[in-house]
Amino acid sequence: MSEGGELRSMADLLRSGATLTSLSCPVCASPLFKLKSGELWCAKCKKRVVVVKEEETEAVSPVLLGSLESTLLAKIRELDGMMRDEEDIDQLLRLGAVLSNMLENLERLRRIMRYKP
Numbered sequence: 001m002s003e004g005g006e007l008r009s010m011a012d013l014l015r016s017g018a019t020l021t022s023l024s025c026p027v028c029a030s031p032l033f034k035l036k037s038g039e040l041w042c043a044k045c046k047k048r049v050v051v052v053k054e055e056e057t058e059a060v061s062p063v064l065l066g067s068l069e070s071t072l073l074a075k076i077r078e079l080d081g082m083m084r085d086e087e088d089i090d091q092l093l094r095l096g097a098v099l100s101n102m103l104e105n106l107e108r109l110r111r112i113m114r115y116k117p
C-alpha cells in the first residue's frame with residue numbers, strides 16, 4: 001500500500017504548513033512540497049530535494065539581458081562624464097572603483113549573453 005502511504009504523508013505535509021509547488025522531483029517527477037523551513041521535499045522519495053529552478057534561468061531572458069546592458073552602458077557613460085569634470089582625487093578614486101565594477105558587470109553580462117546552452 002505505498003500509494004496510500006504517499007497520500008497520507010502528503011496530507012500530513014499540508015497540515016504541517018507545507019505548500020505544494022509547481023516544481024517536480026528530478027528523480028520521480030512527483031510534485032514537490034515546500035516545507036515551512038523553505039526546503040523542497042519529495043513526498044514519494046521521502047527526502048529533501050534540491051532543484052535548479054528552470055524558471056530562474058528563463059527569467060534571465062535576452063530581453064532582460066539587453067536592458068541590463070543598456071543600463072550599464074548608460075551608467076558607464078555617466079561615470080565617464082563625472083570623471084572628466086572631477087578634480088578631487090578621492091572622488092575620482094571612488095568613481096573609478098564604481099566604473100571598474102560596472103565594466104566587470106558588463107563583461108560578465110556579455111559573457112552570459114554569448115552563452116548558448
Ligand SMILES: [Zn+2]
Pocket residue numbers: 025026027028029030042043044045046
Ligand atoms: Zn521524488
